[in-house]
Amino acid sequence: MSQTFRSDLPIYTQLIELWQRDIASGTLPPGARLPSVRDLAAELGVNPNTVQRALTELERAGLIYTQRTSGRFVTEDAAVIARCKEALGEGLIRDFLAAMKLLGYQKQDILSLLREEKEEES
Numbered sequence: 806m807s808q809t810f811r812s813d814l815p816i817y818t819q820l821i822e823l824w825q826r827d828i829a830s831g832t833l834p835p836g837a838r839l840p841s842v843r844d845l846a847a848e849l850g851v852n853p854n855t856v857q858r859a860l861t862e863l864e865r866a867g868l869i870y871t872q873r874t875s876g877r878f879v880t881e882d883a884a885v886i887a888r889c890k891e892a893l894g895e896g897l898i899r900d901f902l903a904a905m906k907l908l909g910y911q912k913q914d915i916l917s918l919l920r921e922e923k924e925e926e927s
Contacts (some may be wrong), residue, residue: 808849810851816851816857817859817862820851820855820859821859824863825863825868825889825893826893828880828886828889829854829886829889829890830890833879834903835879835880835881835882835883835886836878836879837878838876838877838878839877841876842856842857842860848893860877865926867885868885868889
């Protein structure tokens with residue numbers, strides 16, 4: 806798992822976003838066992854405390870859970886995963902719309918471009 810980190814956000818925040826995307830997309834499927842904190846830290850080249858902090862936040866959000874002697878697992882609660890996926894999608898849309906408005910596009914222009922893109926895809 807090679808990861809390049811940006812300097813504008815804390816690494817633990819970037820790890821949360823990475824794992825949220827992986828869970829929402831199914832790359833980390835429901836019930837999947839996560840590697841240990843030390844293994845993840847070594848693989849990513851970050852401090853184990855950073856990994857621990859990110860995993861704690863994911864656990865608070867209900868996306869992962871800990872079984873005392875077995876490790877950490879991705880939730881099997883489809884509703885939690887669906888809410889995560891929806892929140893990520895809404896964030897992408899907000900970012901897209903903000904970027905388009907910075908370029909000077911109006912709502913109708915954006916909708917036209919999206920329609921054209923959809924037609925080209927079909």
